[in-house]
Amino acid sequence: MKLPERAAIIDAAAIAHNVGTIAEYVRPAKVLAAVKADGYGHGLLTAARAALHGGADWLGVAHIAEALQLRAHGIEAPVLAWLHTHEADFAAAIEAHIDLGASGWELEPIAEAANTLHEPARVHLKVDTGLGRNGATMTDWPELVRRAAGYQNRGLISVEGIFTHMAVADEPDRRETDEQLDAFRQALAIAEEHGVVPDLRHVANTPAALSRPDAHFDMVRVGVGVYGHSPFADRSGPSLGLKPAMELRTTVANVKSVPAGQGISYGLTHRVEAPTKLGLIPLGYADGIPRIAVGAPVLIRGRRYCSAGRVAMDQFVVDLGADSDVQVGDEVVVFGGESGIEASEWGTAAGTINYEIVTRIGARVPRVVINAEPVP
Ligand SMILES: *Cc1c(COP(=O)(O)O)cnc(C)c1O
Secondary structure, three states: OOOOOOEEEEEHHHHHHHHHHHHHHHOOOEEEEEOHHHHHOOOHHHHHHHHHHOOOOEEEEOOHHHHHHHHHOOOOOOEEEOOOOOOOOHHHHHHOOOEEEEOOOOHHHHHHHHHHHOOOEEEEEEEOOOOOOOOEOOOOHHHHHHHHHHHHHOOOEEEEEEEOOOOOOOOOOOOHHHHHHHHHHHHHHHHHHOOOOOOEEEOOOHHHHHHOHHHOOOEEEEOHHHHOOOOOOOOOOHHHOOOOOEEEEEEOOEEEEEOOOOEEOHHHOEEOOOOEEEEEEOOOHHHOOOOOOOOOEEEEOOEEEEEEOOOOOOOEEEEOOOOOOOOOOOEEEEEOOOOOOOHHHHHHHOOOOHHHHHHOOOOOOOEEEEOOOOOO
């Protein structure tokens, strides 16, 4: 296969495998695969189709626009969209049978759109059990549930789910997770008092799905694990039975010998101590390689080399050592594939996490999908 000069190779079979692995962890709970943000950078449709093939019951996105894109491409599986603004097109979502998260203000415009369309909206009520982001506070929850029950009785909405989102599940020993689960159970009891008892109670993100069976309820909402990455600082994806689904690769664009003291890249923040060879890697921050990554690894000819100096818009430099046999044109794997380099290593080098590394790989890097099932 002739690859583009730069490519993010997306292994659809790995995505399907990861969904299957997570489904086994959480059985009998259902699996919602989060495919927001262009499938965490892997491609919205690639991720959605592979996740469904792997056994995902639901797909999850942040925005209605993302959900509509799935529908526009013929994906009929249940989809939940959970982050809205006043500009959100609730009517289009209802017509496309997209489930809607609602934390408070959304309920009225959703019910209004449903009223106009003469079609009930499918709603998942969100409670904030501690994350402090979206979701009704525990104080506002009884009122949200009361309003939802009212709309449900009028046939304008159907409450399909109740959910919340975890704050610290990636650190399994923290007690705040227990507090959130207690609050969630309390919220369910309050909803029940108002006659709101939906089939889908869902809480767990990837870390909670993998470390807290008591957070599984009826469904888990998993993202980073679907793409083969670990949400835990001290665990790798493969050690959890997951296969990283993105391999970022290019080829060496230049090799040259330089004397001791040669500075590297803007700001000359790094100088080589001894004569060496420098390899030029044609990927930069425009492609999603963080500018501040320091000493991050790449694999060339089966050996690891580290980035040196600042990452520029289009390129960065690795110190190959004086005796290197690396040639222009040699393949470079930045992470993934058979390299053994995890996106989390780039995350650590850049003061961020694997989630951000894969999600921000830029539009200039073509996605090359392998091992995909044929689209029917
Ligand atoms: C992104 C997201 C998820 C998935 O989180 P991961 O940590 O990637 O598994 C689950 N639920 C909500 C509400 C999200 O925004």
